[in-house]
Amino acid sequence: MHRSPKWSPLAALAVTMALVFAACGGTPATVAPTTAPTAAPTVAPVSAEPFTTMTYPEDGSSACAIPDYVGQIGLIKTIDARTVEFSLCKPDAAFLSKIAFTSLAIQDADYLKDTGGGGEALVRNPNGTGPYKLKSWTSGSDIVLETNPDYWGDPPRTPNAIIRWSSEAAQRLVELTSGNVDGIDNPGANDFEAIKANPELALFPRTALNVFYLGMNNTKPYWKNEKIRQAIAIGIDRQRIVDTFYPPGSSVASHFTPCDIPGGCTGEAWYEFDPLKAKELLAAGMAEEGITSISTKLHLRDVVRGYLPTPIDVATDIQDQLKQNLDITATIDVQDPTTYLAAAGRGELDGIFLLGWGADYPDVTNFLDVFFGIGADKGFGTKWDDITGPLAEGGAVADPAARAALYTTANNAVKQHVPMVPIAHGGSGTAYRADVEGAHSSALGNEGLFAMKAGDRDQIVWLQNGEPGGLYCADVTDGESLRVCEQIAEGLYSYEIGGTATQPGLAEKCEANADSTVWTCTLREGVKFHNGATLDANDVLVTYAVQWDAAHPLHVGQEGLFEYWSYLFAGYLNPPAS
Amino acid sequence: MTRFIIRRLILSIPVLIGIVFVVFALARIIPGDPCIAALGERANEQSCAEYAARHGLDKAIMPGIFRVDGQMEIRPAEVPATLVDNQFVLYLQDLAEGDFGRSLKFGLPVTDLLIQRLPTTVELTLYALTFAIVAGISLGLISAYRRNSIADVVTMLIANIGVSTPVFVLGLVLAYFFAVTLNGTPFELPPSGRLPPGVQVPALATVWGLEGLGGPPRAIIDFLSNIFTFNAIVRADWGLLGDVVRHMILPALALGTIPLAIIARMTRSSLLDELGLDYIRTARAKGLRERTVVLRHGFRNALLPVVTVIGLQLGGLFGGAVLTETIFNLAGVGRAVTEAIGSRDYAVIQGFTLVIAIGFVLINLLVDLSYAVLDPRVRLR
Numbered sequence: 001m002h003r004s005p006k007w008s009p010l011a012a013l014a015v016t017m018a019l020v021f022a023a024c025g026g027t028p029a030t031v032a033p034t035t036a037p038t039a040a041p042t043v044a045p046v047s048a049e050p051f052t053t054m055t056y057p058e059d060g061s062s063a064c065a066i067p068d069y070v071g072q073i074g075l076i077k078t079i080d081a082r083t084v085e086f087s088l089c090k091p092d093a094a095f096l097s098k099i100a101f102t103s104l105a106i107q108d109a110d111y112l113k114d115t116g117g118g119g120e121a122l123v124r125n126p127n128g129t130g131p132y133k134l135k136s137w138t139s140g141s142d143i144v145l146e147t148n149p150d151y152w153g154d155p156p157r158t159p160n161a162i163i164r165w166s167s168e169a170a171q172r173l174v175e176l177t178s179g180n181v182d183g184i185d186n187p188g189a190n191d192f193e194a195i196k197a198n199p200e201l202a203l204f205p206r207t208a209l210n211v212f213y214l215g216m217n218n219t220k221p222y223w224k225n226e227k228i229r230q231a232i233a234i235g236i237d238r239q240r241i242v243d244t245f246y247p248p249g250s251s252v253a254s255h256f257t258p259c260d261i262p263g264g265c266t267g268e269a270w271y272e273f274d275p276l277k278a279k280e281l282l283a284a285g286m287a288e289e290g291i292t293s294i295s296t297k298l299h300l301r302d303v304v305r306g307y308l309p310t311p312i313d314v315a316t317d318i319q320d321q322l323k324q325n326l327d328i329t330a331t332i333d334v335q336d337p338t339t340y341l342a343a344a345g346r347g348e349l350d351g352i353f354l355l356g357w358g359a360d361y362p363d364v365t366n367f368l369d370v371f372f373g374i375g376a377d378k379g380f381g382t383k384w385d386d387i388t389g390p391l392a393e394g395g396a397v398a399d400p401a402a403r404a405a406l407y408t409t410a411n412n413a414v415k416q417h418v419p420m421v422p423i424a425h426g427g428s429g430t431a432y433r434a435d436v437e438g439a440h441s442s443a444l445g446n447e448g449l450f451a452m453k454a455g456d457r458d459q460i461v462w463l464q465n466g467e468p469g470g471l472y473c474a475d476v477t478d479g480e481s482l483r484v485c486e487q488i489a490e491g492l493y494s495y496e497i498g499g500t501a502t503q504p505g506l507a508e509k510c511e512a513n514a515d516s517t518v519w520t521c522t523l524r525e526g527v528k529f530h531n532g533a534t535l536d537a538n539d540v541l542v543t544y545a546v547q548w549d550a551a552h553p554l555h556v557g558q559e560g561l562f563e564y565w566s567y568l569f570a571g572y573l574n575p576p577a578s
Numbered sequence: 579m580t581r582f583i584i585r586r587l588i589l590s591i592p593v594l595i596g597i598v599f600v601v602f603a604l605a606r607i608i609p610g611d612p613c614i615a616a617l618g619e620r621a622n623e624q625s626c627a628e629y630a631a632r633h634g635l636d637k638a639i640m641p642g643i644f645r646v647d648g649q650m651e652i653r654p655a656e657v658p659a660t661l662v663d664n665q666f667v668l669y670l671q672d673l674a675e676g677d678f679g680r681s682l683k684f685g686l687p688v689t690d691l692l693i694q695r696l697p698t699t700v701e702l703t704l705y706a707l708t709f710a711i712v713a714g715i716s717l718g719l720i721s722a723y724r725r726n727s728i729a730d731v732v733t734m735l736i737a738n739i740g741v742s743t744p745v746f747v748l749g750l751v752l753a754y755f756f757a758v759t760l761n762g763t764p765f766e767l768p769p770s771g772r773l774p775p776g777v778q779v780p781a782l783a784t785v786w787g788l789e790g791l792g793g794p795p796r797a798i799i800d801f802l803s804n805i806f807t808f809n810a811i812v813r814a815d816w817g818l819l820g821d822v823v824r825h826m827i828l829p830a831l832a833l834g835t836i837p838l839a840i841i842a843r844m845t846r847s848s849l850l851d852e853l854g855l856d857y858i859r860t861a862r863a864k865g866l867r868e869r870t871v872v873l874r875h876g877f878r879n880a881l882l883p884v885v886t887v888i889g890l891q892l893g894g895l896f897g898g899a900v901l902t903e904t905i906f907n908l909a910g911v912g913r914a915v916t917e918a919i920g921s922r923d924y925a926v927i928q929g930f931t932l933v934i935a936i937g938f939v940l941i942n943l944l945v946d947l948s949y950a951v952l953d954p955r956v957r958l959r
Contacts, residue, residue, distance in 0.1 A: 120685065123685060138694075141909045168907075171750075171770065171905060174769045175769055178769050180775070342623055469616075469684065470684075477617065561628070563625070576628070
């Protein structure tokens with residue numbers, strides 16, 4: 001009887017392994033294996049050279065004079081090693097709020113040059129000045145941060161921070177309940193009560209800085225009549241929508257701007273739901289227009305956002321409400337998500353459109369000016385002078401009290417003209433072990449782990465929804481990346497822990513001239529990057545210039561988009577021809 | 579035997595080419611746009627056009643086939659111009675050079691991601707398979723040997739429950755019970771991950787002083803290094819081994835329960851068939867001990883269908899690993915593919931699926947080879 005040689009299974013196994021490894025090994029392994037520490041930024045040489053001032057643009061001319069330039073930054077120059085000056089093309093009272101945003105965390109100019117301004121070398125090996133520095137990043141598993149021993153401020157309250165991720169809310173809660181992690185982002189909507197009831201856990205609801213609204217274009221049939229728009233505003237039961245479709249932590253919008261933003265909720269609150277009054281207004285409006293019925297569309301894109309968690313369901317409910325409360329027939333029109341925003345912005349949507357907005361930076365201008373200011377797109381049609389006027393003034397005044405008065409006027413005018421109906425501010429939350437001191441949730445989603453003490457443990461473990469895409473903060477847009485950036489990098493200013501008010505960061509102060517067009521920032525002394533380099537004003541200039549100038553040789557980044565720059569300062573220098 | 583292996587490997591090439599084609603096409607048929615997945619709220623016509631150009635997604639998918647505004651568009655007139663200059667041909671060219679491409683989301687070569695993720699799945703699968711085989715065959719043996727006894731009823735009841743319980747239900751229940759309910763007891767087990775937070779595993783290349791090594795040898799060492807059980811044993815780090823085993827118990831239980839149940843049932847029925855045959859009666863008549871009759875005669879002959887089932891289940895384990903890795907937060911191939919589908923990370927979907935497919939093909943080959951070992955009547959030609 002023939003028997004197969006005993007080595008044959010072993011040979012097959014060897015072939016198996018060889019083929020799989022061959023598949024894996026086609027290109028040289030360029031990255032350390034899973035648990036190898038991420039390469040630390042190289043130690044910067046100590047420089048004894050005297051400080052050389054710089055300007056950008058390098059010829060010293062202001063970009064504001066360039067035809068078709070739409071950006072807000074005109075010129076950046078360094079006065080001395082600790083002083084940098086920003087000249088703006090127009091007054092900007094929100095400047096401090098903008099420079100506090102995580103994407104403007106200051107980079108070491110030499111490190112940017114050494115890494116070529118992007119790629120893996122920079123994206124996975126960040127070199128900040130923050131209280132934590134990166135120890136390792138194990139792709140798919142975790143990011144380990146350790147105390148920055150040279151930190152200029154208070155050291156982190158817990159020596160090490162570990163950031164992990166899981167897309168499953170149920171799994172995140174099991175991890176928290178078991179004590180495997182100290183804090184989690186976004187507990188499941190159905191888990192809020194269970195967390196509240198557990199004495200070992202603490203829940204921190206979070207109203208996000210966003211708004212969901214129903215837009216109407218005042219150049220289109222029906223919506224050109226203010227009474228009809230007001231009828232829509234009064235005839236929609238917004239509380240029902242929030243109660244039915246939104247997670248805990250969400251709220252009905254009293255104003256377009258979320259109240260967590262300083263000065264966002266000045267002026268009269270939005271209309272109460274009153275179907276009878278709505279019908280009266282609608283009838284009056286229709287009589288003025290000479291029409292007897294309204295048949296329209298509800299435009300939307302089927303894309304889930306924090307401000308609109310279930311687009312189709314919400315649209316269907318609004319469709320029902322329009323019919324029941326106002327006898328308006330609306331057809332749901334789901335549009336292509338890639339073209340929807342542009343179509344809305346060009347004023348091409350005839351019906352009621354469902355849209356929303358999430359803050360780029362926590363200032364009223366990022367809500368009101370973007371949508372109702374003189375530079376707003378055509379989404380709502382023709383602009384109203386009694387809205388654009390106060391907004392223009394408010395954006396140029398630094399005094400909070402004066403700004404509040406102007407935004408009160410603007411908000412009241414928005415309520416009267418009803419270019420849109422603000423429905424909700426989508427919310428979420430965070431949860432922690434009860435023994436975590438300093439636990440908080442941040443409306444911006446940038447919880448500061450360095451400000452928390454995880455009981456008597458020497459590490460705080462944070463579980464978020466997903467893995468960061470990259471850690472070069474200037475060229476990321478996802479909240480998971482920006483939160484990690486917040487632990488390891490700092491801007492000239494920062495937001496207060498858990499809040500949206502600004503406070504000095506790497507700058508001791510930034511002061512504006514009388515009309516808020518020139519801002520002069522004085523840097524702290526003795527701030528060191530994680531690689532040992534000392535912060536100076538040219539680091540600030542290069543950090544900004546790299547993002548600002550699309551033709552800068554270091555304008556490389558991860559995707560090369562540097563998107564937040566355009567949201568913060570409107571436009572790039574030397575933008576691509578497209 | 580060698581000819582058999584070579585022939586099977588050659589025959590598998592068309593299968594793999596077919597898989598490459600199907601996966602490539604399916605990945606692009608999925609509704610959604612990688613640009614929107616990557617840029618989210620900020621995605622607009624211009625930024626998406628730039629994104630597509632940067633990643634080569636603006637080219638034809640295949641000759642004359644374009645994707646416009648999320649819809650497939652066939653342009654016969656452009657077939658000649660795009661015969662070579664299309665995404666599929668470029669992908670095949672890269673593949674021929676052993677390059678799986680670069681992840682759209684992470685910007686890392688897919689090969690590097692594979693070296694990081696595949697070991698997790700391999701380790702999980704081996705733990706689950708070991709559990710399923712050992713426990714499944716044992717239960718099947720007991721059940722067949724004690725046919726119609728209480729033990730038989732109980733083991734088959736366990737098998738039925740196991741086979742009908744979805745992985746995600748079992749996983750969450752196990753995680754909750756062992757991590758939360760038994761929290762603070764000696765039976766507490768971690769609900770996720772491969773290691774306790776913050777524990778670092780030294781890379782074998784570093785330990786062995788081979789940091790300068792590159793290419794496939796380095797890839798193999800890194801691959802092995804990331805199989806933590808192997809890493810711990812090689813370095814005699816028993817503390818780490820304990821941590822690894824503790825973290826693998828629950829995922830392996832969740833993943834291995836269904837195969838266990840199937841193996842147990844198959845073992846029972848196959849062994850019962852064998853125990854009723856004449857040669858068993860002859861063996862008993864010869865006065866052999868019952869244990870010898872069952873284990874050396876009956877069981878060995880009953881193994882052939884069981885091995886077939888094990889081979890099939892191994893394939894199923896890869897599929898089940900998607901859920902298990904998600905529930906237990908393990909950074910393996912399954913979770914990577916799931917996330918890649920969500921973010922329309924084409925290169926990762928294609929590369930990982932191809933490696934899984936290669937695994938399937940090779941497992942089937944191994945099963946075929948094992949027949950010859952188990953049954954001398956089987957000839958491999």
